[in-house]
Amino acid sequence: MNKMKKYLFEEIAKDITSRIQRNEYKPGMMIPSETELQKLFSASRSTVRKALDILVNNNLIIKKNGIGAYVKPKITSQNILNMVGIIKSDHVEGRKEEIKEFFVRTAGDYYGELLNLKSNELVYSIKLIRIEKDNNKVLEYFILPLDYFTNLKQNDLQLITTLELINSSTPKLFSVVQTLKIMNATDDLSKHLSVQVDAPIFKLSSTYFSKDGKPIAVVRRYEDALSTGFKIDFS
Amino acid sequence: MEYREISPTLKSEEDLKLQVRRGLSSGKYDLPSERSLAEKTNISRTSIRKSIKTLEREDLIKKDSRKGMEINKKHTINLLSAKSLSDELNIKTDQVSTVVLNNEFVEGNSEIIEFLKTSSSIFCLTRKRLINDEIFSFEQAYLNGELFPGIEKINFENKSLYEILKNKYQTIPEYGHETINVKKSDDFLSSMLNVELQTPLFEVVSKSFDASDQPFEYSTQYLIGSKVNYRLEAKNIFDYKDDLE
Numbered sequence: 464m465n466k467m468k469k470y471l472f473e474e475i476a477k478d479i480t481s482r483i484q485r486n487e488y489k490p491g492m493m494i495p496s497e498t499e500l501q502k503l504f505s506a507s508r509s510t511v512r513k514a515l516d517i518l519v520n521n522n523l524i525i526k527k528n529g530i531g532a533y534v535k536p537k538i539t540s541q542n543i544l545n546m547v548g549i550i551k552s553d554h555v556e557g558r559k560e561e562i563k564e565f566f567v568r569t570a571g572d573y574y575g576e577l578l579n580l581k582s583n584e585l586v587y588s589i590k591l592i593r594i595e596k597d598n599n600k601v602l603e604y605f606i607l608p609l610d611y612f613t614n615l616k617q618n619d620l621q622l623i624t625t626l627e628l629i630n631s632s633t634p635k636l637f638s639v640v641q642t643l644k645i646m647n648a649t650d651d652l653s654k655h656l657s658v659q660v661d662a663p664i665f666k667l668s669s670t671y672f673s674k675d676g677k678p679i680a681v682v683r684r685y686e687d688a689l690s691t692g693f694k695i696d697f698s
Numbered sequence: 699m700e701y702r703e704i705s706p707t708l709k710s711e712e713d714l715k716l717q718v719r720r721g722l723s724s725g726k727y728d729l730p731s732e733r734s735l736a737e738k739t740n741i742s743r744t745s746i747r748k749s750i751k752t753l754e755r756e757d758l759i760k761k762d763s764r765k766g767m768e769i770n771k772k773h774t775i776n777l778l779s780a781k782s783l784s785d786e787l788n789i790k791t792d793q794v795s796t797v798v799l800n801n802e803f804v805e806g807n808s809e810i811i812e813f814l815k816t817s818s819s820i821f822c823l824t825r826k827r828l829i830n831d832e833i834f835s836f837e838q839a840y841l842n843g844e845l846f847p848g849i850e851k852i853n854f855e856n857k858s859l860y861e862i863l864k865n866k867y868q869t870i871p872e873y874g875h876e877t878i879n880v881k882k883s884d885d886f887l888s889s890m891l892n893v894e895l896q897t898p899l900f901e902v903v904s905k906s907f908d909a910s911d912q913p914f915e916y917s918t919q920y921l922i923g924s925k926v927n928y929r930l931e932a933k934n935i936f937d938y939k940d941d942l943e
Contacts, residue, residue, distance in 0.1 A: 566700040573712035576719070588702075638933040644772070645880055645898050645923035647755040663880050663898035663923065666756070688880035688898065695777050695876045695930070 472513035475504050476521075479514065483523055483534055489631045493533045493616070494524060563602075563655070564590040567609065574606050577670065578678045585609045592655055599690055600656045604683040607632075611679050629671055629680045637674040643667050645688055656687055663688040710741045711749035718758050721769045729759060729767040757924050770924070773829060777876070777930040792829045798854050800824035803843060810840050813905055813916050819843035823854055826890065834925060836890040839917040845869070869914055874906035880923065887920055898923040 482488045495503065500511045515532060518524045526532045568588050575582040589605040603625060607615070611632045630636060647661045656664070667684040704712070714735075721727055732750060736743045750767070753759045760770050773792075806820040814820060821843040827835045839859055843849060846867050854862070863869040881887075882896040891899070899920045906915040 566702040568702050568704055571704055571709065571712050573716040573719075576716060638931065641930045641932075642774075643878065643928040643930075644757065644926070645900065646757050649752050649755045661755070663882070665880065689882075692877050692879040695878070696873070 471504070471506055472510045472517070475500070475506060475511065475514035476517040478504075479518060480521070480523060486633075488534045490534050490627065492631060493531050496531050559594040561592045561594075562589070563592060564588060570606075570608070574681065577681055578606070578608055580608055587612060587615055597690075599687060602652065602655045602685040604685075605629075606681040608679070625682065625684075629682065632671075632673075632679050634673040634675075634677070634679065636671045636679055638672045639669050640672070641667060641669045643693065652685055656685065658687050665691065665693070667693075705745075706741045707745040707748050710735075710739070710745045711752055713739065714749055714753050715758065718753070718769050722771070727769040727771055728765070729769060731766055772925055772927045773834065774927045774929050775921075777928055793831065795828050795831075796854070796856050797826045797828065798823070799826060801850060801852075801854060803850065804840075806840060810916050813913050814840065814842040815913065816842050816844055821846070821849050823859065825854070832925075833890075833892050833922075835919055835921040836887065837917060837919040839915055841915055842913075845912070845914055863914075869908050871906040871915070872909045872911075874904060876902060876904045878902050878928065881920070883920075891920065891922055893922060900926060900928075 479488070479494065488494050494500075497508065497511050497515070500506070500514075501508060504511070506514075515524065515526065518532075519526060523535060524532045525535050566588055567585050569583050570578060570580045570586045572582050574580070574586060575584070578586070580586070586609060587605065587607040589603075589607065591603050593601045593603065595601060605628075607629070611634070613633070615631075644666050646664050646666050648656065648658050648664050650660060652658070652664060653660045653662065658664070665684075665686050665688045669682045669684070670678055671680045671682070673679050714729075717729060721729070730738070732743070732746055735741075736746050739746075750759070750761075754761065757770055757772075759767055761767050801821070801823050804820055804822040806814075806817070806822075810820060811817045819842060821841045823839045823841070825837050825839075826833060827837065841849065846863070846869075852862060852866075860871065879901045881899050881901040883891060883893055883899050885895065887893075887899065888895045888897065891897075893899075900923055902917075902919040902921070904915070904917045904919070905913065906917075908914050
């Protein structure tokens with residue numbers, strides 16, 4: 464039996480593809496750099512590039528100049544906008560983000576209770592400001608248990624939307640409970656959102672759960688209430 | 699990855715939020731004073747004062763000069779169901795009443811006319827809702843009079859509009875779209891809702907369709923912001939089995 468000769472770049476593409484399918488490389492996350500891939504597969508730069516081109520053509524990765532390549536998220540904002548039942552802001556998520564805080568802390572009693580963690584278990588605390596297309600600012604505050612969000616890197620936050628970020632969890636997200644309320648801008652919020660202290664602010668609190676009902680992530684979203692709205696489809 | 703200790707102010711804030719959360723679920727709404735909070739924990743009075751201010755701004759607690767601090771109990775409205783507001787409010791523990799202010803045919807504006815697909819027969823039901831004798835919302839429901847003959851003769855006082863539409867006209871809301879915005883109350887709404895001028899209100903515009911895709915109701919509701927939380931639960935938000943591309 465003659466074996467068909469497989470080209471190395473095809474083998475590499477196949478290998479990376481299966482890692483993506485196994486969720487070893489997760490949606491929205493960076494894959495190893497070209498240099499790292501060359502070492503990993505003992506291949507030349509052009510071979511690695513050919514492999515990456517296959518993956519781009521197959522819609523599995525997105526290459527960003529100067530940053531590298533990341534696994535294409537399966538969920539896009541467009542799909543989210545069509546889903547029934549999620550409270551979503553009027554604005555389509557903008558691409559300009561500024562990370563205000565990104566550190567690890569203990570969950571504490573309050574988030575420990577919300578996320579079913581012991582007070583001394585570790586969580587990521589992330590605060591970021593998104594500037595949407597019409598120059599409106601949105602402050603998002605994430606508390607993400609380390610156990611469910613392995614390998615979160617600062618770079619990842621700049622490439623993906625909120626939903627893609629929290630969708631990188633293990634176990635996967637299944638359901639969400641959201642509360643929308645009006646509050647008055649605190650000093651901190653008035654500074655971040657460029658509004659007056661005590662101006663009305665929308666606060667959207669979301670707790671995401673896995674399929675077996677475990678709370679996985681807590682997200683708070685704050686924006687100027689007078690310049691935005693929410694749309695809901697109900698049935 | 700940097701590790702940080704939680705600051706005393708943040709800790710005090712989170713402790714208070716936990717107390718609020720537990721108070722809401724147990725039905726106990728009073729909170730210890732600022733001084734006793736400082737004594738019980740090792741946190742400075744300054745940090746506690748800051749965190750109390752933050753929770754006040756978030757409308758989670760309110761300070762009364764006589765009663766001290768207490769948890770702000772809000773009404774929660776569940777979104778995503780085509781239920782009427784009457785059904786949503788917790789009638790088990792609260793006294794809910796509806797006062798009809800007006801029920802008549804009106805001219806409507808271009809958006810209403812376009813949605814209901816009629817310009818000659820727009821019926822408007824104007825109501826105020828009270829919970830435990832406190833004004834909660836001001837609403838105007840616009841209906842296509844051609845679909846509901848005789849509707850102007852019905853007495854809607856303390857009745858559910860959707861109940862009447864179901865029983866008398868066999869119309870049930872099947873699906874719809876809602877938008878939620880915030881508006882500061884003007885003279886008219888301030889007097890309707892008995893609040894100060896420029897109080898932040900939820901403005902909810904709802905467009906409903908029946909089972910045969912016929913638009914039948916356009917409604918505008920104004921609710922006092924500090925009294926309401928909207929809540930939504932959604933399952934299967936990412937459908938892993940389907941190929942979304």
